[in-house]
Amino acid sequence: MKILILGAAGMVGHKLAEALLAAGSLGGRPITGLDLFDVVEPGVSGGAETIAIARQAGDISDEATVTALIAARPDVIFHLAAIVSGEAEADFEKGYRINLDGMRFVLDAIRSVGGGYVPRLVFTSSIAVFGSPFEEPITDTFLNAPLTSYGAQKAICELFLADYSRKGFVDGVGIRLPTIVVRPGKPNKAASSFFSGIIREPLAGVDAVLPVDDDVRHWVASPASAVGFLIHAATMDTGPLGARRSLTMPGLSVTVAEMVETLREVAGEEAAARVKRVPDETIKAIVAGWPRDFDASRALQFGFTADADFASIIRAHMADEAKRSG
Amino acid sequence: MKILILGAAGMVGHKLAEALLAAGSLGGRPITGLDLFDVVEPGVSGGAETIAIARQAGDISDEATVTALIAARPDVIFHLAAIVSGEAEADFEKGYRINLDGMRFVLDAIRSVGGGYVPRLVFTSSIAVFGSPFEEPITDTFLNAPLTSYGAQKAICELFLADYSRKGFVDGVGIRLPTIVVRPGKPNKAASSFFSGIIREPLAGVDAVLPVDDDVRHWVASPASAVGFLIHAATMDTGPLGARRSLTMPGLSVTVAEMVETLREVAGEEAAARVKRVPDETIKAIVAGWPRDFDASRALQFGFTADADFASIIRAHMADEAKRSG
Numbered sequence: 176m177k178i179l180i181l182g183a184a185g186m187v188g189h190k191l192a193e194a195l196l197a198a199g200s201l202g203g204r205p206i207t208g209l210d211l212f213d214v215v216e217p218g219v220s221g222g223a224e225t226i227a228i229a230r231q232a233g234d235i236s237d238e239a240t241v242t243a244l245i246a247a248r249p250d251v252i253f254h255l256a257a258i259v260s261g262e263a264e265a266d267f268e269k270g271y272r273i274n275l276d277g278m279r280f281v282l283d284a285i286r287s288v289g290g291g292y293v294p295r296l297v298f299t300s301s302i303a304v305f306g307s308p309f310e311e312p313i314t315d316t317f318l319n320a321p322l323t324s325y326g327a328q329k330a331i332c333e334l335f336l337a338d339y340s341r342k343g344f345v346d347g348v349g350i351r352l353p354t355i356v357v358r359p360g361k362p363n364k365a366a367s368s369f370f371s372g373i374i375r376e377p378l379a380g381v382d383a384v385l386p387v388d389d390d391v392r393h394w395v396a397s398p399a400s401a402v403g404f405l406i407h408a409a410t411m412d413t414g415p416l417g418a419r420r421s422l423t424m425p426g427l428s429v430t431v432a433e434m435v436e437t438l439r440e441v442a443g444e445e446a447a448a449r450v451k452r453v454p455d456e457t458i459k460a461i462v463a464g465w466p467r468d469f470d471a472s473r474a475l476q477f478g479f480t481a482d483a484d485f486a487s488i489i490r491a492h493m494a495d496e497a498k499r500s501g
Numbered sequence: 502m503k504i505l506i507l508g509a510a511g512m513v514g515h516k517l518a519e520a521l522l523a524a525g526s527l528g529g530r531p532i533t534g535l536d537l538f539d540v541v542e543p544g545v546s547g548g549a550e551t552i553a554i555a556r557q558a559g560d561i562s563d564e565a566t567v568t569a570l571i572a573a574r575p576d577v578i579f580h581l582a583a584i585v586s587g588e589a590e591a592d593f594e595k596g597y598r599i600n601l602d603g604m605r606f607v608l609d610a611i612r613s614v615g616g617g618y619v620p621r622l623v624f625t626s627s628i629a630v631f632g633s634p635f636e637e638p639i640t641d642t643f644l645n646a647p648l649t650s651y652g653a654q655k656a657i658c659e660l661f662l663a664d665y666s667r668k669g670f671v672d673g674v675g676i677r678l679p680t681i682v683v684r685p686g687k688p689n690k691a692a693s694s695f696f697s698g699i700i701r702e703p704l705a706g707v708d709a710v711l712p713v714d715d716d717v718r719h720w721v722a723s724p725a726s727a728v729g730f731l732i733h734a735a736t737m738d739t740g741p742l743g744a745r746r747s748l749t750m751p752g753l754s755v756t757v758a759e760m761v762e763t764l765r766e767v768a769g770e771e772a773a774a775r776v777k778r779v780p781d782e783t784i785k786a787i788v789a790g791w792p793r794d795f796d797a798s799r800a801l802q803f804g805f806t807a808d809a810d811f812a813s814i815i816r817a818h819m820a821d822e823a824k825r826s827g
Contacts, residue, residue: 318642320745327664331657338653
């Protein structure tokens with residue numbers, strides 16, 4: 176089978192490509208081709224010689240580019256390409272062009288192929304489709320009322336995905352990812368960056384800034400879980416989903432205090448002491464508008480599984496870092 | 502003030518234009534200009550000589566046309582232009598072009614004017630944004646999971662409206678209209694046509710077909726209420742709406758049996774006897790997927806008002822018909 180990953184240079188896309196190459200198959204079918212696409216050329220390599228890997232840098236908001244990618248008739252398409260929340264908020268037109276028009280080009284390209292071509296399309300959505308005031312926990316029938324353009328674009332893409340699937344043009348699954356913790360690498364400018372930073376930096380012997388109160392609660396999942404969600408979404412039976420094609424993925428609802436306490440248990444007092452409380456009113460205000468807890472019954476019912484606990488998330492990050500440096 | 506009505510040749514748009522011309526003002530401000538736009542030239546006339554009426558036939562999915570309409574900087578824009586559910590289902594591309602791209606052109610044209618131009622935009626959405634299985638009654642926090650392309654397009658437009666309003670580009674209000682009963686004129690091919698037909702035809706001395714069971718329940722409002730919703734949406738204080746700019750309008754949840762019984766009370770046994778029960782399994786299946794009852798608390802809280810009862814709806818239709826034929 177042939178697989179296309181849109182957004183393969185991002186953290187989750189890269190890990191997904193590595194996992195697919197390591198497995199050599201998806202849903203029991205051997206992988207013969209893996210097309211990796213992103214705005215910069217994806218650096219993934221490895222895998223069996225029987226897998227033809229193609230790497231391409233391009234613009235997902237260029238219709239001809241997208242049409243050419245889909246013309247290769249991949250059996251499974253993972254669509255992770257997006258600009259992040261902060262950039263979509265700062266550059267309104269770019270956000271709609273990349274995050275919305277890009278998805279529509281993908282869907283229309285698929286529809287245009289015709290001839291019984293109905294690939295599985297796994298779309299990464301986000302809990303940013305929800306906006307306060309929330310019900311708590313947020314259930315699978317709560318309205319999408321995003322408070323960012325990024326969230327609006329994801330919610331609109333979910334509606335496209337459902338309608339194109341209902342019409343039989345594509346076999347879509349949308350997965351609303353929790354905040355991914357622990358992201359490897361450097362801190363970034365995302366308001367959510369500290370959720371990874373307060374674990375990653377102390378484990379690397381570096382101080383980390385905690386800009387919010389200890390009682391802040393958030394919905395998180397590990398990078399490994401995100402890859403697991405994607406692979407399950409690509410192989411699950413979509414029949415029972417009906418017209419509701421997007422699912423809130425199961426995460427862990429944990430407070431900052433619980434995160435730091437777990438860090439102490441797993442890595443010791445010295446690590447926990449590296450978390451420095453430096454309140455930032457701007458970040459506090461942004462985070463106050465984010466969802467804290469979900470009842471992800473539907474995803475659990477359809478076989479998606481969450482991380483066991485926050486200690487597992489920390490240990491998985493430590494193992495990844497050891498492998499990388501080792 | 503200048504007003505633009507997109508979709509002014511439709512039943513509700515026409516009645517809205519007539520009501521505005523008769524009032525001569527909106528929200529206490531005199532109307533100086535009324536631009537009427539539709540795919541066919543709107544036939545509305547009348548009103549004071551101080552109101553400059555312009556009529557134009559054109560294509561809402563033509564960006565240049567929309568940009569030119571908005572360049573006149575109307576203070577209030579009523580956007581009712583759409584192709585109906587059945588046509589959007591039959592012609593997928595046309596549905597997205599008219600019902601979605603048209604709205605986006607309107608919003609982007611407004612944003613492009615700039616210079617502090619932030620008009621009130623009243624968008625007619627629909628209860629078709631909801632799809633079964635429902636909560637009952639459907640509250641203001643229930644998810645949009647449409648089961649038609651028309652419903653998907655309306656739900657997407659609501660997300661655009663909310664995001665463009667949140668960003669300060671437009672001052673939007675979306676109103677989800679109930680099924681409008683009694684529609685004047687001839688039966689049409691809409692599956693909902695019989696809800697008007699079983700009242701309109703008997704009152705005109707003609708037999709009407711009832712294709713569904715008597716216990717079918719539906720959410721309805723009169724044409725006069727629809728005009729009232731539009732005018733209130735154009736003049737209300739939008740500050741308290743926050744980011745949730747679309748509201749389910751208050752209707753009446755009535756069964757077919759109650760409709761026919763009310764017809765009997767208002768117009769007599771002979772009229773009620775003209776309703777002929779001819780079950781149609783196709784229509785029964787379609788209607789079974791429609792919402793039956795809403796808790797429209799939010800709209801009521803913001804000052805929208807429903808019809809008093811179904812007898813008032815029938816009497817209003819009879820008065821309209823008497824005026825038309827008289």
